[in-house]
Amino acid sequence: MIITKKKDFGELMENLRGYKSFFLLGCSECATLCGTGGEPELAEMKKALEAEGKEVTGTFVAKTGCQVLGTKVELKPHKDAISKADCIVVLSCGAGTQSAVELYDDKPVFPANDSLFLGNMTRLQMFDERCSLCGKCILDKTGGICPITACPKGLLNGPCGGCKDGQCEISPDIKCAWVRIYERMKKLDRLKELCETTIEAKDWAPSQKPRTIVAREEKKK
């Protein structure tokens, strides 16, 4: 899921300076799980804005904020509340925020959150980054552990000289990705394969932005 963090309220208020009334839009998927854009956060935001003397014309938690068409349909009943508002404040990820931008081209839309990474939830509201969406997965070669993401340098052929007692150069709290990969491949009895394969310089073209894909056409291929 997409991991988000609430923006500092002072920063948000600075961005909203000059506007008086707001429509608040959340998302029931990632942002709800992150505690940044579900019903409770919308209620909290409404209270906080009202305490600043602002008006909230309405609130809604979209089912899936990054789904543009679905969100459009869901927002129809809120047409009046939205038209009354000076602007829309979105409590989801950057993708959800831009769904609103696409749907309301005559209204300012502001993000209430910072979008951080694609994360795995390892415990309640604890998230780890494990995939950087590089466009060409190499987990097949690295025992299922992604060095592009788990190694701060994204090294593809083994540890750097900074690994200290199995921990990463960048932080003693993180285990070196390459020590993890090595141990796992050893356990899987695939060490020979790991040691004998030099992974070539990565083709970054598939991660060229912005990316678009038409899945139904991919299917035909």
Next chain:
Amino acid sequence: MSFKDILNSKKFAVTAEIGPPKGTDIKEMLHHMELLKGKIDAANVTDNQSAVMRICSIAVSKLCLEHGLEPILQMTCRDRNRIGLQSDLLGASVLGIKNVLCMTGDHVSAGDHKGAKPVYDIESVQLLKAVDGLNGGRDMSGNEMKGATDFFQGAVVTPEANPLEPQLMKFDKKVKAGAKFFQTQAIYDIGKFKEFMKHARNFPVKVLAGFVVLKSVGMANFLNKNVPGIRVPDELIAEIKAAGKEKALDTGMDITARHIRQLREECISDGVHIMAIGMEDKVPEIMQRAGLL
């Protein structure tokens, strides 16, 4: 004789380091070049070491050439993508720089521009392959170039890495990628280094053992605690302690000289790499004590 010829002729090679300064005042650095000229076989020119921004290693390598010191150009993958790296390599080549040391490079978070975007488009193994390609007249995309490079390329290794096995895997990959020589992280335990050399001797590569002179007990403890892949044994710390504060540095230099002498006499390594870290003026004396001058 060039650095490459010295290694290939089985002479014991000695390299040291020239650290480019931050800023355009190069007086002190030129003084260090003067000190080392005619004594060492080549000088590593560090590439924004510890991710601290300084004069670029290519410019300083060229200065080395002008001042009669053969440079080993250090190149890290932290600050340039494959286009930048290859282009800089071609530039280095036409400036007469022959030796290149391919490294991954310390992360930007260690340096003085912590908000910089780290590049790491490729890494040390792939950079070695790229150098090999340029030597063969082709760039990383396979395009044929007008004129090839003629680099003598090396890499680094940490013989006391913990755990060691993944480090050895990378060492092997670097050899396969075309590394001709290796300079090691500082070593303090010759017995353990011999173990590493048993592995390295399986390959047709030259190994220069790295040395950092111990200045004090405090420094030894600091290295043990903070620097990856360095382990100063208790006996050496005791030896420096016993010498007393006044003679600590002198004893540290003696230890380094003694180790170098042993490596040479027992033909354990093909040479040594002395990292002075601010004590460039002591390098000739260490060499003298080791019987190299």
